[in-house]
Amino acid sequence: MSAPVLELRDVTVTLPTDRGPLRPVDGVSFAVAPGKTLAVVGESGCGKSVTALAIMGLLPQGSRIGGAIRFDGQELTALDAEAMRGKRGAELAMIFQEPMTSLNPAFTAGEQVAEALRLHQNLSPAAAMDRAVEMLARVRIPDAGRRARQYPHQLSGGMRQRVMIAMALACRPRLLIADEPTTALDVTVQAQILALIDELKAETGTAVLLITHDLGVVADHADEVAVMYAGRVAERAPAARLFANPQHPYTVGLLGAAPSLEGGAERLASIEGTVPDLRNPPPGCRFAPRCPFAVARCAEQPPLAPMGEGHLAACWRAPLDSLLVAA
């Protein structure tokens, strides 16, 4: 296996708030290899988006990052603001859920893609615009020359997300972070956009960090998965293995909570209660208060323990198979 493009080791993020510091990310480790997709899955507040912002150096002022974020062997947390600016857009790119808020309404689609190229690749304005139109065509925007002269409000949601992808990939970044890139889009358009990201990834060898709450998207597009809960990684595994043999109770519950197209189950698996308040998290395993398998030992924090073949789970009761023998 080739060296990872991105490696996080025991990353913590502390944010200053009116009511004192908050730690939305608490000891997260994972790695992404070139040309591969790592999906980070979890529900709102699990820390997946804050992790992405930490990698991009886009956390609010006054935030503190602990642990190591290594990008192509270089420690990102040690870089100053200017050095980070040079990396963003060139080697590190990110696309967001709502393209309308990330595109500038006062510039045409073509100008926005061209700007990235001028800044990072020293192209002349005319050459940058030519490349921009080329990029828009590559993300399959029909009639790219005409569309390049249009403003964001003249484009559909799917089209805007394509412009974002064209901008993000214009400089052939080493890493693309896609934060819920299709959540705001209709299902038929979602399928087009995700297929496009896969295709461009295969072509350029870009590593992809895909942040999503949708396990179906994970099953179709991820090579590896990290399941996050309340700021920590609950389970990490190659995608196929995670679906075939989940070892953390939270993953088990999550898989049963999403209704499937085949119907089947009379009742959905219901994870009782709500996610813990991060100001006052439960001691030990943060999922324990909602876990049907919790025992006294869960008051201590379980380590991410190996379950074989690149599979890790942070649960004292894993592997869960013994629970079935007893039942």
Added chain:
Amino acid sequence: MTALLELRDLARAFPVRDALGRARGAVRAVDGVSLSVAEGEVLAIVGESGCGKSTLGRLALRLIEPDAGEIRFMGEDLRTLNPADLRRRRRDMQLIFQDPFASLDPRMTVEEAVGEPLRLHGIVPRAQERDRVAELLARVGLRPELARRWPHEFSGGQRQRIAIARALASRPRLIVGDEPVSALDVSVQAQVINLLQDLIAELRLTFVLISHDLGVVRHIADRVAVMYLGRIVEEGPTEAVFRAPRHPYTRALLAAVPGQGGRDGAKAVPLEGDVPSPIDPPSGCRFRTRCPFAEAVCAERMPLLEGGSHAAACHLQDRLPPARPPAEHDAGGERLRRLQAFFTDRSTSPITKGATTT
């Protein structure tokens, strides 16, 4: 089975104006829709944004006025009722919205919000109001002592439970849910879906679910109507529509749902392009511009919904290649089902849950 709600040839267009206020045409949001919902049935209306499903839901309750067509509810034509009679009828039909953050008044306590419809429709004597609110809260799985709290003190899932309690207060026969679980996280969504299913069964509710989420629809609906650009393109029993979709759009919609077949499985080619503008829809069949099977006839004549209890509006429906059966994917198998049973068994019916916490 008698129809509780019957819609006939409903239509509603919204004028579109340019920046100077000049009329530039009209969006035909709902354009000739007929549907019938039987007593006790769960009917889902599915489609992508802009297909007209939310407008149809509001037309059915006469929350907005149709341009044409008929709405029969409990045997009465709602369009002929005067405002006072319509208000009385309203206690039998309620709407639950997508966003529980926007649908509750931030200045009303839970008790006031849930009690308001009781007072409005004179459901119980004033003296019994508090008890009835406590009963309703217990029924949706909330502890009655939460009645004095304000909406902002609750999570999204709890707010949606409050909205459901409020909708149930007037003892309605029909509830329309417009994306009622779409704003919730998966684990909380599952709790609210289980609650809705229990309530539908126990109170024998008739439920119209408006949703873009095909998994949710498959899970709770008895019958499905698929909309595209203001018209119903397919309608039938849920099982039949999901197993053997007859309209090319339904097929494309189902194929686009992620998580069926895995990353290396033969995946359906995603539908190309975007939905055309509803201001100027294509002639004939509105789906023809994106349909891989379209022929000359599709541009000439608008297809009608045909085929009995499982009907589709497609000229070619009897000549299409057979639909691909949904891929069986059961990655976790028996082991996962047995582990998940530990989660399922803990969710009890909201009534018993209420009883233990009161």
